[in-house]
Amino acid sequence: MRSQDREQFEARVKEALSSLEPITMSDAERARLRQAVWTELRSGAPERVPARIPWRARIAGAAAVVAVVAGGLYAGGVLGSGSPDAGLTALGGGEEERSGTTFAIAAETHSSGGDTAATSSSDAEDGDLQTLGTNDAVEVAPPSLQQRLSREAEKILLDGEVRATGSGDTSCQDSPGLEGHELVSEVEVDGTVYQAWAPRGQRSGGEQADLSLTFVDPADCSVVLHFGIAPGE
């Protein structure tokens, strides 16, 4: 999609959304809300603890992240032979969107599920948001490698932040999962430099509808993360 076309369609969508009538409460609703809030607060009732994220969902989320990493190692031959999509496939069950975006979102869903008790580093950096939400029992945890690489991927794909590859090492080019890809950037996380590979001819900067990056550890050419912003639902 051309940049100008994208701007036009976004403008039309925004215009459509702005035509929605503003929402306000009726006087009765407002009175009901205030009375209900103060009744609850003054009753001295124990702090309401809305439903937590079911443990199965937490485990599923964690398992999805582990599966992604395992899939990447599997595809990279560390765990044996496998398809480059093993990691993505592992995310198929239970996710609403069957696309590359599912991959990125899965890592964030795990994070945002924990964010209801504020487990992301971004929350830890803003004390206001640190323990908001409906779950309080989970401690703040540092972002995972996948979360940090996902954020780097967004900078590269959406903001066009491309860092020149120092070594220009393309020895991983023929590795499983990188067929038809080219080295576009490098990111350093905790002292380890990861290579970002993109489909040949893909441009960064958010101008294309289909955007994906594959992060590889150049030490063994293993796929660490496949990040995609893909069309479709």
Place this chain on the structure above:
Amino acid sequence: MTTSHQEDAALLARAAAGDHDAFTAVMRAHEDRVFAVCLRMLGDREAALDVTQETFITAFRKAHQFQGNSAVGTWLYRIAVNNCYDWLRRHKRRRAEALPEGWDQADPASTEEVEAAAHRHEIQVALAALPSEYRAAVILSDIEGMALPDVAAALGVPVGTVKSRLFRARRILAERLGEPKG
């Protein structure tokens, strides 16, 4: 009624110290916008009232944790959106139902108003059909008019994630509203 960020923060600090009148002032300044976000997220007026109630109860109990690094409104939206997500999970609905006909407060009388009302309903249906994470981004950014950093803070995700969610959400809306894919 709106108050400046500083006034809001000062009121919340007083509420944290037990000043109920101060918290009432915070509620009055933000209750309509919080309710609007909840209603657009959940598509049900009763549910929106319940979640708005939960939001302000949580805000009062956690007012002492607010450190002033974000606007009070952003902080409240964060609580509200998380509560909406929880509500949708509890009710096993990832997408809100389309807002029922008749909830629109406009009272169409002329042909143009009838058509406009139909168009608004179409938009509401398309909005309600978005995945909840996309819907939240669109509501806060394109309907509530929040800046991207504030939307990111309210959703607890990076700005880049907000951009990608908005891009995909707008494209889905455009397709559903009959706009060319481009």
